[in-house]
Amino acid sequence: MVVEATVARHVAIVDYGREVEEEIAKLEKSISRLNVLAENYPARWLAVKLLENDNDIRKKIESLSGGVEVIRQADASMARLQDIFGDEAATIIADYRYGFIHGLMKQVLKKPVVEKLTTSDKIDKIVTNRVLGIPIFLLALWVVFKVTIDGSAPFSDWLDAVISGPICRWGVAILNLIGLGGTWVESLWRDGIIAGTGGVWVFIPLLLFLYFWLAILEDSGYMARAAFVMDRIMHSIGLHGKSFMPMILGWGCTVPATYATRTMRNEKDRLVTAEVLSLMSCGARLPVYALFAAAFFPDHAAWFILGLYVFGVFWAIVMAKFFRNTVFAGGEKAPFILELPPYRVPTLKGVFIHMWERSEFFLRKATLVIMSVCVVLWFLINMPWGVENPRDSYFGKVSAAIAPVLAPTGNGNWQAAGALVTGFVAKEAVIGTMSEIYVGGGGAAAAGPTPTFVDDLKEIGVGFFNATVDSGKTIISIIPGVNLMGGGGEEEDTALIRAVRGYFTPLQVVSFNVFVLLYIPCMVATAAFISEFGLKWALFNAGYLTGLGWIVATLIYQIGRLLGLG
Secondary structure (H helix, E strand, O other): OOOOOHHHHHHHOOOOOHHHHHHHHHHHHHOOOHHHHHOOOOOOHHHHHHOOOOOOHHHHHHHOOOOHHHOOOOOOOOHHHHHHHHHOHEEEHHHHHHHHHHHHHHOOOOOOOOOOOOOOHHHHHHHOOOOOOHHHHHHHHHHHHHHHHHHHHHHHHHHHHHHHHHHHHHOOOOHHHHOOOOHHHHHHHHHHHHHHHHHOOOOHHHHHHHHHHHHHHHOOOOOHHHHHHHHHOOOOOOOOHHHHHHHHHHHOOOOHHHHHHHHHHHHHHHHHHHHHHHOOOOOOOOOHHHHHHHEEEEEEHHHHHHHHHHHHHHHHHHHHHHHHHOOOOOOOOOOOOOOOOOOOOOOHHHHHHHHHHHHHHHHHHHHHHHHHHHHHHHHHHHHHOOOOOHHHHHHHHHHHHHHHHHHHHHHOHHHHHHHHOOOOOOOOOOHHHHHOOOOOOOOOOOOOOOOOOOHHHHHHHHHHHHHHHHHHHHHHHHOOOOOOOOOOOOOOOOOOHHHHOOOOOHHHHHHHHHHHHHOOOOOOHHHHHHHOOOOHHHHHHHHHHHHHHHHHHHHHHHHHOOOOOO
């Protein structure tokens, strides 16, 4: 077997996966400060040898001035990888090297039929099959969304009750103690922070479930197979499977996905991939999809959300093909060898670490950014001071001025326009804005005696226990022929779900969610794009995405009306 010289020339360093590469980058940065060592040895090679706990390299570095700091960083990196994978860093690195070899052989070597297949090969013959690969991938995604939506629903209902009940009451009680009860501050607490930020917080269980199951797919080695399956489609649009890995990361957050394009050596491939990353539905869009799915398609929520995710992938492929033939035409196409790591049983600790790392960014945004947006929004909705109709407020007037532009998409009311505007700050803010506009403080407090603090704690504990039981039953009931729910009463809809039903039709819902899927990425993602590619390409990215979103949403709504679906 002969490997062409052009391929050999481009066979880059082995990609050891996101977690290991992060630790290698930290060590490279530390090693670069040791000028004498960095001049004689490649920094990446030294970093890998340190993670492999090579004694000779450790002694050589320890003997240098400042070397102790590098060794301390290496020990911390090895400990972190041990926590995530449950194996030593050297073992993980060896697995990825063999995975690189396995991927290379799978692409260039035809094995004799008589050769005995390993268990991994037998699984790969099914999941990477040319015909079955993509349907299996879509089925895996559907299962993830089904389990995520159904399993997280009891926890979201519990969290909604906690936020609108005990937490809201505790805040009001504190305000009464300091003499601010019944003032505008209480209104800000109820109608701004609780209604707006709380409307976003209730979707935290949804994202935790999603990242948990995606971490299992990734740690098991299946996501690398998904990239292998998609490599054929990527080739057809002038890219390769390595573009699909940042796109998969984009399902979590566009920011790390943008930085992940650094692993691509061809600059045009990198730019094309970055330009279509926002078409992959990030985790912040999922609460928007889930809200409308629960309100209008409760029996087919998983299909509705999967359809939006696949629709985003479809447009990413279409636009990548368009860009590769026009704006970014030409250039050398870098060969691609995909590492296929061995299948492994994910460790619970590693899965929880991945879940937390991906959820932490959303939690910080929900606590800081979204709360800030909701506070500012409350003031804008209530100014000029004392305005009774939110439509006459500063926010309502600005939103109403923008609304005619969105009228062809079916979302020409000021409420929808305002929600889309705040969505540029953060996609979760779409939910917070709608909650403040449509729900506010949720009405007067329930009649009857106010529960004591102990009663509230008991309510929280019992509610969490019931949510855990219901979630387990719901997940098990997904199995065909199994029903542990016993045909009991349906879960109570939240105030926001009930509210949006009065302002949207199913056709408007589809158009609105497609626009949310396609239009300008959030402020943080745009900042990351500017830092990586410059202001010119960031403006191009924001402009074409918003234009694409408006065109596609308009076509969906107008064609739907012609077909009598409005």
